[in-house]
Amino acid sequence: MGDIMSRECIRTPERALSARFVETVTEPGKYFDGQGLFLRVAKNGARQWVQRIVIRGKRTELGLGSPPAVSLATARKLALENRGKAMLGGDPLAEKRAAKAKSLTFAECVNAYAEAKLPEFRSEKHRKQWLSALERLALPVLGQIRVQDIGTKDVLRMLEPHWRERTITAKKLRGQVEAVLTWATVAGHREGDNPAAWRGNLKELLPAPGKVAKAQHHPALALGDAAVWWAALAKRDGMAAQALQFLTLTCARSGEVRGMTWDEIELDRSANSTNSVGVWTVPASRMKNGREHRVPLTAEAIALLDRLPRLECSPYVFFAPRGGMLSDMSISAVMRRMQEAKVRLEEPGYLDPASKRPAVPHGLRSTFRQWAAEHGYPRDMAEIALAHFIGSEVERAYQRSDMLERRRDMMTAWAAFLRGEAKVDGNVVKLGAAG
Template structure:
């Protein structure tokens, strides 16, 4: 089983994790799930556990991976703990080591780490999973983004103009985009709700796309090896820019806050229902959704263009704020 999957190689945490991911990949509906697993483990677990023999890993090793992020990156830490536990469980089931599982929470890590549930109950603002850039300062951020030439910078700019999720951006293909009609049609298979989603392309978004012509035949945003960008590329860019604490997903919140709070936009652009559709959020119960067959595309064309114009407005602040690590 695991022996064959690893081709007789040394049983380290890294090789066992890679075998587990290969074994599980066929059941994951999204092809990027395997990449997310690999990125999470490569970023946080492999530096400390990767080359250790799988049978020698104990709870202290796992804690050395989790403690640096446990109270500062709650969602990342939670997924990391679960993934380490699953890899260790796979090793035990494959008889590559004996139990108990050093990655499990109940009866093990719960005695050495703070409870996220209790942290949130005591202070709901203890963490913002998708911290957003203030919408009133979007012009300043986009202006700074224009000074960057990396593919990740163009992808992030396109993310801001389209309000799309990270996976949709890095998986965007030219075949999905109609430049003449100014629309990006994301297939249902790529959407979280498994429903086709049309994205109106503002003039600013089209400018980004036109600048991407010739980079890759298939993917809009690609690496030098003609592969999609890593799902960590834009987050890494934010960290390099000095914006610690921001997330890519948070720019979707920036857009939503702009719709709700700005007093300088027209009624169509300020339509909250259209904004929810733009974000591809599922609205209401099954009965309510049955009556909402349209996607409010005409309204959203106006809304996304107003948003694009707003983001492209020259900054009104002299310096961008910098998020600093706690």
């Protein structure tokens, strides 16, 4: 009898459940709250809200969903609503069955979720990226299944073909599917545990991502090829080629350069033109880390900007033929054509030293990072130049300076390196790589 009482855990209103208890309980059993509501914990740790209720003289049990998708407060609200309907002669069980028959398909839930949640994303590009994996990898498998009928085996069937070969993509995809199904549960289109949940579910069936994921680094330009590559780039015409030059000089990301507008640039020409000082301030809304970033502009970067034409109807520094923003592919295409030109000459071209893959624009940031390390620049200064977070949150709170002027000197030396030059004892010396 004592064992039965401990598992039933009957609670008076004064001993009702708490949100903390619901979050942490693992012992199998039934935990009563009041109004016929109780939390059922299975042996495998799965939890479900259940309500015992009398409907038209017949005692029955109603499932009300599972934590954490359905919180204690929500479960209480649903139980109270069901009790009220039953007291007035209604049939909440019949209503639930009717709603289940109208359950949305996964594809319909993706559309509804996107309409509700995607406005939170920073840009149209991020919204498209979020939907892309779902459309390519999830919808062909899950799209026409009603969300109420989706089980763990269905999610596994969708994930397994990609889990080992495209682990990072598959990991993100699992989280997206879980988010959509959580929304479907809270919105009343399904009930029960989330079949895309990781802990206590898929974690037991799939290898840990960290054990199977292959590092997916962007191919970088070898330091020994930098001066030759830079000289070849300087001979190329076109807005995309100039954007790639600016990207290299500033070590910025492609999206930051392509979205750059003239009002983000401040130039001080109080001295002569060769000593102009400039700062490019990238607003937080366009930064990956969501924080404003200042970029010191070297003489080479300012000279490049001065050579650029301006389009009266476009705010962009590097504009597309019709005045809009350059596409990401346009900058990548410049590097691809440079590589193809080398291959036509039966030369290896500009390959990443480790992967032997052709270098790409984003990999230039790794090239700069290696150069900075080998030339003794402080780690924090190089990381700030790349707009990376440095240290812990506490350390960042105390690190108020962005080392702008010190970074200007570093970027000037980086530009000299790209030209095949280096400073030795205060003198500029031409390096052999550019010859």
